[in-house]
Each structure stands twice: as C-alpha cells, then as structure tokens.
Amino acid sequence: MNIMTPMVRDPNQEQFDTRRLLANAQRQAEDRRYEDFMIIDVDAHHYETNSYKEIFDYIEDPVMRDQFIYTKGATQLPRSTGGFQEMAGRITRYQHRATEKAPDGVHRDIGLTRKWMDSMGVDVACVFPTPMLGLGLNPIVEVEVQYARAYNRWLCERLLANESRMVSMLYLPMNDPVAALKMVEEFSGKKGVIGFLVTTVRYKPLYDNAYMKLYRALEERGLPLAFHAATNWGDQSMHITNRFIATHALGFTWFNIVHMTNWVVNGIPERFPGLKSIWIESGLAWIPFLMQRLDNEYMMRSSEAPSLKRKPSDYMREMYYTSQPMEMINNQTMLEETFKMIAADTQLLYSSDYPHWDMDLPSTIYDLPFLSPQAKKNILGENARKLFKLDYLISDEKKARLKAKGVAA
Amino acid sequence: MAQQVFVCNEIEMKDGDVRIIRQDRIEVGVYRYDGAYYAYRNHCLHQGGPACEGIIRSKVVDLIGPDKTFLGQTYDDDEPHIVCPWHGWEYKLKTGECAPDPNLRLRKHEVVQRDGGIYVVI
Numbered sequence: 001m002n003i004m005t006p007m008v009r010d011p012n013q014e015q016f017d018t019r020r021l022l023a024n025a026q027r028q029a030e031d032r033r034y035e036d037f038m039i040i041d042v043d044a045h046h047y048e049t050n051s052y053k054e055i056f057d058y059i060e061d062p063v064m065r066d067q068f069i070y071t072k073g074a075t076q077l078p079r080s081t082g083g084f085q086e087m088a089g090r091i092t093r094y095q096h097r098a099t100e101k102a103p104d105g106v107h108r109d110i111g112l113t114r115k116w117m118d119s120m121g122v123d124v125a126c127v128f129p130t131p132m133l134g135l136g137l138n139p140i141v142e143v144e145v146q147y148a149r150a151y152n153r154w155l156c157e158r159l160l161a162n163e164s165r166m167v168s169m170l171y172l173p174m175n176d177p178v179a180a181l182k183m184v185e186e187f188s189g190k191k192g193v194i195g196f197l198v199t200t201v202r203y204k205p206l207y208d209n210a211y212m213k214l215y216r217a218l219e220e221r222g223l224p225l226a227f228h229a230a231t232n233w234g235d236q237s238m239h240i241t242n243r244f245i246a247t248h249a250l251g252f253t254w255f256n257i258v259h260m261t262n263w264v265v266n267g268i269p270e271r272f273p274g275l276k277s278i279w280i281e282s283g284l285a286w287i288p289f290l291m292q293r294l295d296n297e298y299m300m301r302s303s304e305a306p307s308l309k310r311k312p313s314d315y316m317r318e319m320y321y322t323s324q325p326m327e328m329i330n331n332q333t334m335l336e337e338t339f340k341m342i343a344a345d346t347q348l349l350y351s352s353d354y355p356h357w358d359m360d361l362p363s364t365i366y367d368l369p370f371l372s373p374q375a376k377k378n379i380l381g382e383n384a385r386k387l388f389k390l391d392y393l394i395s396d397e398k399k400a401r402l403k404a405k406g407v408a409a
Numbered sequence: 410m411a412q413q414v415f416v417c418n419e420i421e422m423k424d425g426d427v428r429i430i431r432q433d434r435i436e437v438g439v440y441r442y443d444g445a446y447y448a449y450r451n452h453c454l455h456q457g458g459p460a461c462e463g464i465i466r467s468k469v470v471d472l473i474g475p476d477k478t479f480l481g482q483t484y485d486d487d488e489p490h491i492v493c494p495w496h497g498w499e500y501k502l503k504t505g506e507c508a509p510d511p512n513l514r515l516r517k518h519e520v521v522q523r524d525g526g527i528y529v530v531i
C-alpha cells in the first residue's frame with residue numbers, strides 16, 4: 001500500500017496566518033464547489049483601530065483631531081459597549097492578528113480581508129468597522145459627526161477605491177440628522193458605497209420627524225438602509241447582566257428589536273414604501289418572535305398604529321435580514337419554519353461577521369438540508385446581488401479553480 | 410486500512426504539547442498531557458474548525474458556598490479542555506467529549522508508544 005509521508009507540525013510554533021487558520025474553511029469551499037456561484041458576505045468587519053493614525057488625519061476639526069491623537073482614539077468611546085470578545089485568549093486570532101504578515105503592495109486591511117475571503121470562498125464583502133459600532137452613544141454629537149466623516153472619507157479613498165471586492169454601507173451620524181442627510185448626499189455614488197448604516201445602540205428614536213428627509217433621500221436614490229446591532233453593557237437593562245454571554249446574547253437582538261418595533265408601529269414602511277431596510281447581526285430567532293408578538297398586539301390595538309394597512313409581520317417579511325449568528329443548535333424544525341416565515345429565499349442575505357468571534361462560514365447556509373440548490377445560491381449571493389445591483393464577480397482564486405477544471409468563469 | 414503513522418520521538422513532546430499530523434485529507438492532533446497521549450481528528454463538530462490548533466485551558470467552575478452564595482470562579486486543573494480557535498467550543502482533552510454536550514465527541518484516534526517513538530493510528 002502506498003503511504004504518503006505524513007506532514008507533522010507544531011501549531012504553537014507557527015506564525016499566525018489567516019490562510020492557515022481557515023484551511024478547513026478552504027477545504028469546505030473546494031468540496032462544495034463555491035467557484036460555481038458568487039458569494040456575497042453582507043456583514044464582515046475590519047479593525048479600523050489598526051489604521052487610527054491614517055483616519056485621524058481625515059478629522060477636519062483640528063481641536064478634535066488632537067483629542068483623538070492624544071487619547072489614541074478613546075475620544076469616541078466614553079461608553080460601555082465593550083466586552084470580552086476574545087474569550088480570555090480562547091479565540092486566538094484576537095491576540096495574534098497584529099503579528100500577521102499582510103501582502104505587499106496594498107493597504108494592510110485589503111490584504112488581510114482578501115485572505116479570509118479567499119479561504120471562505122467569498123467574492124465580495126460588505127465591510128464595517130468594529131469599535132465604531134458604539135459611536136452613537138457618544139454624548140458629544142460633534143464627535144460622532146466628525147469621526148464618522150473622517151472614517152467614511154478614509155474608507156472610500158484608501159480601501160473601497162482600490163478594491164472592487166470590498167464594498168460598504170457607510171456609517172450615518174444619526175445624532176445629527178442634518179449631518180446624516182449630508183453624508184448621504186456627499187457619499188452616494190462613490191465607488192463601493194452600496195447603502196448607509198445605522199448602528200442601533202443609540203437612544204434617539206428613529207421615528208423622529210427630523211429623519212424624514214434622510215429616509216426620503218435614501219428612497220429616491222434606491223439605496224438600502226441597514227441597521228447593525230451591537231450590545232451596550234451600560235444600558236440600564238443590560239447593566240444587571242454580569243456575564244458577557246448574557247449581554248451579548250440579549251443586546252445584539254434587543255437593540256434591533258426596539259428599533260424594528262418603532263420602525264413598524266410608526267408606519268415608516270408605509271411612508272417610504274421604496275426604502276429597503278436590512279437588519280444585521282441579530283441572528284434569526286428574534287424575527288418570528290417579534291412578528292407573532294406584534295401581530296397579536298396589533299389586532300387588539302390597531303388604533304395605536306393607524307398608519308399600518310397590513311399586519312406588522314407583512315412589513316417585516318418584505319425587509320432583508322443577514323444570517324449571522326444563525327441559531328443552529330438542535331433546532332432544525334424551528335430553523336426551517338423561521339426560513340419560511342421570513343421568506344428567506346428572497347430576503348435572507350448570508351453574512352460571516354468575520355473576523356469576529358461568532359463568525360459563520362458559507363457552509364452554515366450551504367449545508368442546510370431543507371433548502372433547494374437555488375435557495376442556497378440566492379441566500380449566499382443572488383439576493384444581495386439584486387438588492388445592491390452588483391455585477392457578477394468571481395474571485396481570481398475561484399476562477400483559477402474553474403480553469404483547472406476546464407470551465408470558463 | 411488503518412496505519413500507524415510516526416509523529417515524533419517521545420523526547421520531542423513535553424506536557425501540553427500538540428502535533429498536527431496530516432495524512433492525505435485527514436488531520437489529527439496528538440496531545441501529550443500529564444505524561445499520557447491523546448489524539449483527535451482536527452475537525453470541530455461546530456463549523457469544521459481546526460479543533461486541535463487552539464489553546465488548552467482548564468474547565469472553569471463557579472465556586473458556590475454551602476449557603477448557595479456565589480464566591481467566585483476558578484479552574485479545575487483535573488479537567489483540561491482543548492478549545493477550538495474559531496468560536497471557542499470546548500472539548501475534554503482526556504476523552505474528546507464536547508464539554509457542554511456529552512452527546513458530541515471529537516473523533517478519537519489511538520496513540521501507540523513504541524521504541525521511543527510516538528505513532529498515531531490513522
């Protein structure tokens with residue numbers, strides 16, 4: 001019998017490398033032939049903290065710029081959205097990522113993003129920042145406005161302009177509705193800008209009349225508005241949780257639940273029927289819960305939501321949702337029902353959340369036994385491609401796999 | 410057919426060490442812990458991560474007093490866990506059992522010590 005010489009290695013002696021860490025993800029991508037279709041990841045992240053020096057240069061107010069430089073970025077964080085993402089060293093990429101070698105010739109963030117995308121078989125990723133998800137809690141409105149504008153300019157000029165596989169929905173400084181509207185007016189149409197983003201850890205209600213011009217501007221431009229959840233350990237209800245598992249499990253759903261409820265009962269979908277909304281990073285289990293809950297109350301108290309012409313769940317079923325972190329433990333029946341309730345075939349958008357600790361691979365969708373082959377392709381890419389009007393794009397690495405098989409990309 | 414695959418000489422591994430052995434498409438992690446050897450498939454039951462390439466960390470326990478009050482936390486060093494680096498699923502190093510769900514287990518491989526060498530059956 002032919003025995004190949006085994007390869008023996010000591011992982012503790014190896015230089016940290018995303019391709020190595022995700023080698024099993026790459027095997028999944030090859031085994032499942034992801035090269036046959038486009039995969040779009042609608043919620044991925046980068047660490048803007050690594051580029052602080054560059055971003056601070058983009059802060060226009062010179063006094064605030066100095067604040068940021070001398071606090072090393074802490075100016076944006078007088079708040080408590082932090083947590084223990086790295087799980088006391090268990091999620092190894094957190095402590096090792098700074099040591100990773102990035103490819104030469106491109107911005108480090110582009111190089112590192114390409115690495116994990118290629119390992120997973122992702123062709124296009126919508127990237128968002130990391131600590132900035134809590135910027136809406138900053139009591140100084142000008143900090144949110146100035147930093148958001150600096151980050152957006154930096155993102156567009158340094159990353160999106162130089163890498164067609166990276167796109168983004170840009171952060172809106174919602175504590176200043178006029179500045180948020182200006183952001184849409186200024187940045188729509190820039191390369192890679194596929195929509196705009198509301199981070200939902202914030203306390204100014206989104207039904208405020210001050211936002212109507214903003215929603216109108218987005219609707220007119222056909223640009224989606226996304227709501228990205230996070231948690232806030234300083235919120236009064238979260239303040240009584242003492243373990244990160246609790247504040248994370250609850251917070252990442254709770255803030256989207258609150259804003260979704262306000263969004264629906266105030267009839268915003270009736271006022272802006274052409275405005276597409278996307279609800280990000282709350283998993284999926286909350287959606288059937290909220291649909292049932294709101295429908296039930298609406299039938300008794302429709303006088304309190306008189307703008308609605310249909311049940312709350314009817315509006316929610318027309319919205320878009322990202323998949324991660326998809327609840328997948330011993331719940332196949334519930335999960336299948338959830339997919340039906342949210343019309344997943346057309347409304348669900350795959351997301352990895354990579355490199356964050358609770359990331360999901362494309363196989364979380366691809367391996368679901370109750371989905372048709374077409375539904376898998378829709379959720380992994382086609383739904384997003386249509387929603388964002390993106391060109392069909394297959395990565396060079398996947399093209400090479402096709403070529404090796406003699407198939408034209 | 411199962412083969413005994415050479416990993417390394419016994420003196421090359423100290424307690425807490427791991428070696429990853431790749432044979433064709435199969436990867437196995439071989440551990441040495443308290444002088445004994447254990448081996449598991451390097452494939453996490455969650456999303457297929459490299460379960461044997463993370464850290465070893467003892468089981469965490471809550472310290473509850475006789476009056477049922479919470480006194481703090483500590484590690485149970487008699488129960489080391491291997492931690493998958495992708496999302497943190499924990500497995501008992503000595504059995505491969507998934508710490509929060511005993512119905513799940515990493516696939517186990519036999520380790521053979523022979524003539525000063527360590528071999529794993531793949």
Ligand code: FES
Nearest residue numbers: 453455456458493
């Ligand atoms: S793949 Fe191992 S913890 Fe998720």
